[in-house]
Amino acid sequence: MVGKRGRVIGRVGPGIVGEVMLPVRGATEAFYAYPATDEVIEVGTPIVVVEFDPPRTVYVARAV
Secondary structure, eight states: OTTOEEEEEEOBBTTBOEEEEEEETTEEEEEEEEESSSOOBOTTOEEEEEEEETTTEEEEEEOO
């Protein structure tokens, strides 16, 4: 999961459980998301996974 790129579908920020869509097993699935840093990431922003907490939680940062 680390390094996968996706898109925010529910605002991600400090103290906010957001949601992202990531490509997994030939499909696209939703995962709960927390920011890897203290930044707010708005809906539609491309992200990259920096940490994975099974089964469905990821820590993300803006993709460059």
